[in-house]
Amino acid sequence: MKENILGVQISPLNYEQLISSLLKDIDEKRKAFIVAINPEKIMKAQEDEQLKELLNKATYQIPDGIGVILASRLKGGNIHSRVTGIDLMLKICEAAAKHHKKVFLYGAKPGIAEKAKEELIKQFPGLNIVGVLHGYEKDIDIIRHTINEAKPDIIFVALGSPRQEYWILENMNTLYPMIFQGVGGSFDVISGNLKRAPESVQKLGLEWLYRLIKEPWRWKRQLELPKFLLRVLKR
Numbered sequence: 628m629k630e631n632i633l634g635v636q637i638s639p640l641n642y643e644q645l646i647s648s649l650l651k652d653i654d655e656k657r658k659a660f661i662v663a664i665n666p667e668k669i670m671k672a673q674e675d676e677q678l679k680e681l682l683n684k685a686t687y688q689i690p691d692g693i694g695v696i697l698a699s700r701l702k703g704g705n706i707h708s709r710v711t712g713i714d715l716m717l718k719i720c721e722a723a724a725k726h727h728k729k730v731f732l733y734g735a736k737p738g739i740a741e742k743a744k745e746e747l748i749k750q751f752p753g754l755n756i757v758g759v760l761h762g763y764e765k766d767i768d769i770i771r772h773t774i775n776e777a778k779p780d781i782i783f784v785a786l787g788s789p790r791q792e793y794w795i796l797e798n799m800n801t802l803y804p805m806i807f808q809g810v811g812g813s814f815d816v817i818s819g820n821l822k823r824a825p826e827s828v829q830k831l832g833l834e835w836l837y838r839l840i841k842e843p844w845r846w847k848r849q850l851e852l853p854k855f856l857l858r859v860l861k862r
């Protein structure tokens with residue numbers, strides 16, 4: 628059962644459970660939409676009813692961000708471990724290579740998705756990436772045509788949040804793929820254009836601190852975390 632944090636539904640599934648559920652969705656031809664939830668998005672949704680509805684329309688709301696885990700703990704909930712957008716994406720690619728599912732990469736600056744494709748194929752030999760398209764193409768007919776011609780089972784959409792989520796909801800029913808995941812800046816990371824925190828830092832749940840040091844302009848966004856936890860406590 629999903630958990631409700633300040634009106635936003637969160638899926639309790641871990642990586643393994645998600646992968647087997649997604650493979651079933653593909654085989655049984657059920658459209659699925661994955662959105663990563665962090666405190667910042669939950670806080671935004673408090674003032675934006677349309678965004679809240681959008682997040683709740685996703686099939687799987689994954690608990691990205693340590694703040695969501697802390698909130699669940701404060702409420703005595705059942706979500707114990709993070710599922711990050713990028714790690715889920717990598718696990719989906721691994722499963723796609725193994726089960727012969729086709730993948731499409733849509734988004735980021737021109738050239739980035741191609742580089743991410745090369746890196747992914749190195750990491751998961753046999754992975755079938757049937758197409759890529761950068762995120763600055765404006766003509767929706769070209770976008771639709773490029774994706775549908777390639778006939779992917781899975782599409783990763785990297786347009787930033789919440790743009791990518793609105794895009795997915797608006798287009799998923801007329802597009803070929805079954806699985807749609809919004810992945811934010813993941814192509815930039817996979818292609819090597821943006822560095823992620825070292826694994827030890829990630830394990831400590833301190834990725835936010837690393838990002839604060841690397842991208843200090845994010846501090847305002849991060850101030851939301853204590854506000855968010857207070858709000859959860861008050862509920």
Ligand code: UDP
Nearest residue numbers: 734735736762763785786787788811812815
């Ligand atoms: N982006 C895009 N098209 C646009 C605007 C942004 O493809 O019109 C891409 C941008 O190049 C970057 C990603 O979307 O790769 C945004 O990542 P960001 O880290 O800002 O998103 P977040 O992870 O915060 O959702």
